[in-house]
Amino acid sequence: MASNPQKTNDSWMGSRLARKEDLRLVTGQGKYISDIVLPRMLHAVFVRSDRAHAKIVSIDTSAALALPGVVCVVTGDDIVDELRSMPQPVLLPNLPAKYPTFYPLCVGKVKFHGAPVALVIARDKYVAEDAAELVEIEYEELPVVVDPEAALEPGAPLINEDHDDNEIFSMTFTGGTTQAEHDANDKEVEEIFQNADVTIKERFRVHRTGLTPMEPRGVLCDWSDSDGLTAWITTQRPHIDRLAIIDLLDIPADKVRVIAPRDQGGGFGVKAPFFRENVIIAHMARKLGQPVRWIESRYESLMNVGQERDQINYLEVAATQDGKLLALRNRGIADNGTGETGVYWGFVMPFLGAVELPNTYTWDKADVKLRVAVTNKACLTPSRAFGHFPTRFAIERAVDMIAHKIGMEPSDLRRKNLIPHLPYTSTTGEYYDSGDFVQVWDNLMSHIDMAKFREEQQAARSEGRYIGIGFGTGVELSGMASEVLVPMENQPGYGAASVRLDPRGTALVFGGDAPGGQGHETSVAQIVASAFGIEPQDTVTTTGDTATTPFGSGTIGARGASYFMSAVHNACVEIKVKIARILAHDLGISATLDDFEFVDGQVVLRSDRSVKKSFRDIVERIIMHPINMPPGEVGGLEATVYFEAAKPMICFNADFCTVEVDIHSGEFKITKWVSSEDVGNVINPLIVDGQMHGAIVQGLSNTMFEEFIYNDQGQQLTADFENYKIANAADMPDIEVTYSPSPCPHTPLGTRGIGEGRPSSVPGALSNAICDALLPFGIEITELPLRPGAIWKKIQESQA
Amino acid sequence: MQTINVKVNGTTYQESVPIRMLLVDFIREVVGLTGTHVSCTYEGVCGACTIHLNGEAVKSCMLLAVQADGHEITTVEGLANDKELSPLQKAFNEQHGLQCGFCTAGVLMNMTEFLAKNPNPSDDEIRHGLIGNLCRCTGYVHIVNAVRAAAKSIAN
Numbered sequence: 016m017a018s019n020p021q022k023t024n025d026s027w028m029g030s031r032l033a034r035k036e037d038l039r040l041v042t043g044q045g046k047y048i049s050d051i052v053l054p055r056m057l058h059a060v061f062v063r064s065d066r067a068h069a070k071i072v073s074i075d076t077s078a079a080l081a082l083p084g085v086v087c088v089v090t091g092d093d094i095v096d097e098l099r100s101m102p103q104p105v106l107l108p109n110l111p112a113k114y115p116t117f118y119p120l121c122v123g124k125v126k127f128h129g130a131p132v133a134l135v136i137a138r139d140k141y142v143a144e145d146a147a148e149l150v151e152i153e154y155e156e157l158p159v160v161v162d163p164e165a166a167l168e169p170g171a172p173l174i175n176e177d178h179d180d181n182e183i184f185s186m187t188f189t190g191g192t193t194q195a196e197h198d199a200n201d202k203e204v205e206e207i208f209q210n211a212d213v214t215i216k217e218r219f220r221v222h223r224t225g226l227t228p229m230e231p232r233g234v235l236c237d238w239s240d241s242d243g244l245t246a247w248i249t250t251q252r253p254h255i256d257r258l259a260i261i262d263l264l265d266i267p268a269d270k271v272r273v274i275a276p277r278d279q280g281g282g283f284g285v286k287a288p289f290f291r292e293n294v295i296i297a298h299m300a301r302k303l304g305q306p307v308r309w310i311e312s313r314y315e316s317l318m319n320v321g322q323e324r325d326q327i328n329y330l331e332v333a334a335t336q337d338g339k340l341l342a343l344r345n346r347g348i349a350d351n352g353t354g355e356t357g358v359y360w361g362f363v364m365p366f367l368g369a370v371e372l373p374n375t376y377t378w379d380k381a382d383v384k385l386r387v388a389v390t391n392k393a394c395l396t397p398s399r400a401f402g403h404f405p406t407r408f409a410i411e412r413a414v415d416m417i418a419h420k421i422g423m424e425p426s427d428l429r430r431k432n433l434i435p436h437l438p439y440t441s442t443t444g445e446y447y448d449s450g451d452f453v454q455v456w457d458n459l460m461s462h463i464d465m466a467k468f469r470e471e472q473q474a475a476r477s478e479g480r481y482i483g484i485g486f487g488t489g490v491e492l493s494g495m496a497s498e499v500l501v502p503m504e505n506q507p508g509y510g511a512a513s514v515r516l517d518p519r520g521t522a523l524v525f526g527g528d529a530p531g532g533q534g535h536e537t538s539v540a541q542i543v544a545s546a547f548g549i550e551p552q553d554t555v556t557t558t559g560d561t562a563t564t565p566f567g568s569g570t571i572g573a574r575g576a577s578y579f580m581s582a583v584h585n586a587c588v589e590i591k592v593k594i595a596r597i598l599a600h601d602l603g604i605s606a607t608l609d610d611f612e613f614v615d616g617q618v619v620l621r622s623d624r625s626v627k628k629s630f631r632d633i634v635e636r637i638i639m640h641p642i643n644m645p646p647g648e649v650g651g652l653e654a655t656v657y658f659e660a661a662k663p664m665i666c667f668n669a670d671f672c673t674v675e676v677d678i679h680s681g682e683f684k685i686t687k688w689v690s691s692e693d694v695g696n697v698i699n700p701l702i703v704d705g706q707m708h709g710a711i712v713q714g715l716s717n718t719m720f721e722e723f724i725y726n727d728q729g730q731q732l733t734a735d736f737e738n739y740k741i742a743n744a745a746d747m748p749d750i751e752v753t754y755s756p757s758p759c760p761h762t763p764l765g766t767r768g769i770g771e772g773r774p775s776s777v778p779g780a781l782s783n784a785i786c787d788a789l790l791p792f793g794i795e796i797t798e799l800p801l802r803p804g805a806i807w808k809k810i811q812e813s814q815a
Numbered sequence: 816m817q818t819i820n821v822k823v824n825g826t827t828y829q830e831s832v833p834i835r836m837l838l839v840d841f842i843r844e845v846v847g848l849t850g851t852h853v854s855c856t857y858e859g860v861c862g863a864c865t866i867h868l869n870g871e872a873v874k875s876c877m878l879l880a881v882q883a884d885g886h887e888i889t890t891v892e893g894l895a896n897d898k899e900l901s902p903l904q905k906a907f908n909e910q911h912g913l914q915c916g917f918c919t920a921g922v923l924m925n926m927t928e929f930l931a932k933n934p935n936p937s938d939d940e941i942r943h944g945l946i947g948n949l950c951r952c953t954g955y956v957h958i959v960n961a962v963r964a965a966a967k968s969i970a971n
Binding site for chain 2: 033034036037038040041042043044045046047049050141226227228229230231278279280281283312313314531532533534701702704705707708709710711712713735736737741743744745747749750
């Protein structure tokens with residue numbers, strides 16, 4: 016394959032190594048879920064609700080069943096006594112909420128447009144689709160609730176009837192744990208607002224949008240009475256899926272194996288929940304004793320998953336006249352949809368969004384409250400920038416609005432209020448472990464001459480051209496420590512890896528997470544090659560198979576370079592300790608790991624470099640010839656390591672962009688986008704660049720184009736790529752990613768997990784740039800998406 | 816059912832197919848070449864199923880298999896020449912022009928034709944040439960870099 020850059024300082028860490036994954040992917044030899052075919056495999060198609068809220072009066076499956084090639088048609092009533100309902104404990108966060116009870120197929124009523132009502136299984140996929148069209152469902156309409164604020168009103172129609180109102184979750188995030196403490200805190204905040212030089216108060220609305228992997232979901236299940244269930248699932252967390260299937264279908268734990276295919280066409284959080292479709296496909300494979308596969312269509316995907324954001328934040332900020340931020344007060348309302356997915360239930364995203372509201376700034380006090388409403392829409396699914404895309408839009412806009420009010424440069428106001436020293440615990444209790452926000456900020460500002468830009472802006476305005484600059488910052492989770500993930504998702508945060516050496520001197524690495532394009536095989540190979548002094552091509556990584564990998568909570572929340580890679584490194588070290596001990600014994604010297612260097616395929620004695628042994632030879636000796644061993648030592652070279660960092664960790668970024676707005680149409684063009692990143696020590700800058708480009712463009716696409724639209728009857732109007740527009744190449748600018756890294760003190764290689772929350776600083780930066788360009792019109796953007804028509808209207812209104 | 820003769824990556828297939836079978840399903844399920852992907856599910860918007868039909872880049876979900884009768888098809892599996900990657904395939908690896916790889920086959924097929932017609936494209940031309948291919952991972956920056964690098968490599 017490609018010629019690769021040389022390693023530096025005898026290490027592959029930091030090398031722009033071209034990816035190992037690519038050879039199969041550029042030649043069409045990837046193995047995605049829809050490429051896996053089993054003998055006798057049947058095809059499943061869901062019949063989905065065309066109503067948003069309705070009682071199921073009757074379902075007539077006779078015409079579908081009569082079609083030659085159809086094996087069965089099942090409805091909710093058929094399966095309700097054959098499997099357990101959700102929720103099951105493994106899928107419940109440790110957060111008090113009104114969790115809905117539900118089954119893989121709707122029982123009794125449908126709660127959103129697109130809900131699965133029946134399942135058709137046939138020998139041919141075209142026949143299955145034909146049969147699905149023939150299933151006749153009679154509904155009785157129920158009142159539809161699509162507005163989250165209306166859903167929370169007393170007397171609003173109930174959506175999840177096992178609870179007494181539509182508020183699935185609410186929380187106060189500041190000031191303590193008891194009502195008295197909250198009241199005291201809120202009073203102090205109110206006093207700050209009363210006495211502040213300047214305040215703003217706005218309703219910030221972010222629409223329903225999210226991420227849509229190019230590969231939709233899919234499930235293939237195979238059953239044998241002796242081995243049980245093997246389930247191939249497009250998933251970011253195969254080990255959790257396995258536990259859920261065990262519990263829901265009551266299958267002995269040794270009889271369930273879940274495999275996330277090695278190649279997955281993107282996840283971005285969308286493949287992180289546990290979905291009802293997994294359960295019914297597994298159940299039917301068991302029942303029929305035949306493999307069953309379901310491949311989601313794009314229509315189904317856009318109807319069911321990838322919908323996130325969707326919050327209203329009533330945000331107030333108090334500041335001094337010289338630009339010191341004092342306090343924030345927020346009343347968030349999130350539109351949860353039905354709440355029918357395992358692990359997240361919709362509200363876990365806005366929960367984190369509220370936690371992350373204070374962002375990178377110091378606040379004396381905060382009063383942050385959140386209410387989450389069930390509505391007749393698809394349940395929110397996580398999407399990169401988990402829950403905090405809307406709150407970050409709000410806070411970054413609010414900072415600029417304060418700056419405009421007191422006549423200060425928004426960039427100066429930001430620098431003045433950045434958290435000056437880490438570690439730091441935010442006003443909502445989030446721990447920021449390490450890094451240097453100010454250094455990252457100053458690196459960003461070194462890429463723009465503000466005085467010159469303001470001159471150019473003035474000159475442009477005199478020609479009737481409107482250019483602007485906008486800023487945004489973002490602090491993101493770098494993996495999730497158990498102390499965060501256990502309460503939030505009822506799952507461990509540690510990273511786990513097995514490293515096994517082969518007698519021929521190559522390394523096999525096993526991880527329980529399940530990546531979907533992040534380049535784990537390459538990054539792992541760089542770490543292993545650096546540890547053992549071997550070449551990156553000598554490492555093979557297996558992920559996602561619960562039968563062969565140690566437990567992992569999944570490829571979520573930037574856990575790669577923070578937790579999984581740290582476990583890989585520590586496993587290598589454990590093996591090296593053993594190699595050193597045996598080699599010292601063989602050499603008849605007293606030496607430990609520190610006395611040896613693993614380099615260029617050799618294990619070299621540092622004190623006398625003529626004393627060395629080839630890595631392959633010592634590995635083969637230990638695995639294949641375990642005689643004359645040191646006392647108490649046995650053969651074999653393999654280690655499984657669980658890594659838990661001492662503290663929850665973060666990464667950090669700041670962005671600016673410049674725009675030009677056409678005031679006659681409201682259209683705008685992004686003329687420059689520059690980022691500054693603290694991502695810790697970088698394993699592969701090529702991969703990290705790619706993560707940042709992708710995340711920023713996802714943020715732009717969400718901000719500018721994508722929007723799930725439900726009408727007042729809950730009909731989803733945007734279930735194809737013609738109507739749910741994703742940014743294409745010509746829509747997007749080039750992006751300049753720069754680095755100002757500080758090594759993370761809590762990981763063995765100083766790495767940080769990156770990329771998950773990265774889109775969240777984008778909507779603020781872009782909106783701020785447009786408002787900056789339009790400052791003469793006094794326009795403040797408070798709603799997304801940023802459509803030219805809406806901007807044009809604001810310009811018109813300002814001139815009226 | 817109808818019998819068709821289609822040459823795919825140099826091999827002729829004589830197969831009996833339902834008249835309604837989509838060309839992309841014929842390629843994936845009858846011929847068994849799974850490098851051509853389905854993402855937008857037969858809307859012709861995402862470009863993941865792009866192939867060459869008689870040398871021209873087309874979306875194979877927008878055609879029936881019977882329409883390919885008597886024609887020649889190249890898929891992503893046919894881009895490398897006896898295991899030697901094409902300059903564009905090499906450039907996608909070297910420039911990190913792909914992450915999950917799901918859109919990649921379609922991008923490669925479209926851009927192979929694009930570079931044949933536009934051997935020295937500007938970045939703007941590359942970006943407009945890519946409109947028919949949606950990518951969710953890369954933000955397009957490295958895809959543009961890869962196409963530019965491939966153009967340079969072919970010119971040399």
